[in-house]
Amino acid sequence: MIILNHMVEHSAHLDAVFHALSDPTRRAMLGHLAERECTIGELATPFSMSFAGASKHVRVLERAGLLKRDVRGRIHQCRLQAERLAEAQAWMRRYEHFWNEKLDTLESLLREEDKSKAKKVEE
Amino acid sequence: MIILNHMVEHSAHLDAVFHALSDPTRRAMLGHLAERECTIGELATPFSMSFAGASKHVRVLERAGLLKRDVRGRIHQCRLQAERLAEAQAWMRRYEHFWNEKLDTLESLLREEDKSKAKKVEE
DNA sequence: AATAAATTGAACCAAACGGTTGACAATTAA
DNA sequence: TTAATTGTCAACCGTTTGGTTCAATTTATT
Numbered sequence: 080m081i082i083l084n085h086m087v088e089h090s091a092h093l094d095a096v097f098h099a100l101s102d103p104t105r106r107a108m109l110g111h112l113a114e115r116e117c118t119i120g121e122l123a124t125p126f127s128m129s130f131a132g133a134s135k136h137v138r139v140l141e142r143a144g145l146l147k148r149d150v151r152g153r154i155h156q157c158r159l160q161a162e163r164l165a166e167a168q169a170w171m172r173r174y175e176h177f178w179n180e181k182l183d184t185l186e187s188l189l190r191e192e193d194k195s196k197a198k199k200v201e202e
Numbered sequence: 203m204i205i206l207n208h209m210v211e212h213s214a215h216l217d218a219v220f221h222a223l224s225d226p227t228r229r230a231m232l233g234h235l236a237e238r239e240c241t242i243g244e245l246a247t248p249f250s251m252s253f254a255g256a257s258k259h260v261r262v263l264e265r266a267g268l269l270k271r272d273v274r275g276r277i278h279q280c281r282l283q284a285e286r287l288a289e290a291q292a293w294m295r296r297y298e299h300f301w302n303e304k305l306d307t308l309e310s311l312l313r314e315e316d317k318s319k320a321k322k323v324e325e
Numbered sequence: 326a327a328t329a330a331a332t333t334g335a336a337c338c339a340a341a342c343g344g345t346t347g348a349c350a351a352t353t354a355a
Numbered sequence: 356t357t358a359a360t361t362g363t364c365a366a367c368c369g370t371t372t373g374g375t376t377c378a379a380t381t382t383a384t385t
Contacts, residue, residue: 090226101220103213113297132374153331153382161300168294174236177284242362253362255344276352276361
């Protein structure tokens with residue numbers, strides 16, 4: 080039950096997460112955060128973007144729950160928080176069989192082939 | 203190589219796909235399309251939304267490559283096209299180990315436990 | 326104590342969003 | 356032929372977006 084509550088599709092979460100991911104700058108920021116913790120400044124510089132601009136992006140990621148901020152003095156250390164990505168992926172999983180269809184078919188064909196081979200060996 | 207080209211992160215695609223998914227109405231539309239093909243009207247009615255409104259949402263999904271339209275006379279049959287969702291999920295997979303970390307730890311702990319049990323049995 | 330650095334806040338901008346309405350085009354049914 | 360159905364287009368509306376600049380605030384450095 081606990082695990083189910085964890086998995087509940089909270090639509091507002093998904094809105095925020097997918098929106099956060101829809102911007103290439105923010106996706107790149109997540110990419111950096113996947114490798115190490117970053118300050119706002121470190122997140123800003125690769126994009127030759129103002130601090131204020133980066134700050135806004137970080138807030139979007141934060142509100143989506145994709146990033147946790149740790150204020151140490153004047154420095155804001157940001158680290159990735161990926162649980163919400165898991166929710167998003169869980170939502171997507173419902174559609175997995177659509178793009179796996181062709182693979183699935185191929186797979187079951189191969190399995191059939193194996194079976195008939197096995198039969199022949201038995202004979 | 204072919205499979206790599208298929209997997210390339212085409213950023214513009216991801217922008218469009220994630221943006222399309224960031225709206226609850228559009229996600230619900232995809233939900234309907236997952237069960238059966240729908241006309242624009244059928245997609246519109248559950249949300250008590252104008253045809254024109256639904257039409258716009260459908261176009262967003264179409265441009266994101268999540269939906270294919272089949273015009274039969276005055277009727278536009280829409281069906282799900284999930285390949286682009288696969289791209290999005292592929293992008294997310296890079297972050298999987300972050301939310302699996304705890305599970306991974308638990309798993310390896312259990313494995314350790316099993317090993318030591320096995321040892322005791324050996325002794 | 327004065328200065329430099331890291332960050333936010335507020336005000337602004339043009340563009341895009343999600344939605345509506347009303348006119349229009351095309352297809353189908355009476 | 357007329358009328359109804361299905362859908363798009365264009366114009367509009369208020370809100371949000373991604374970005375800027377500049378002033379203010381807090382913390383470090385010298």
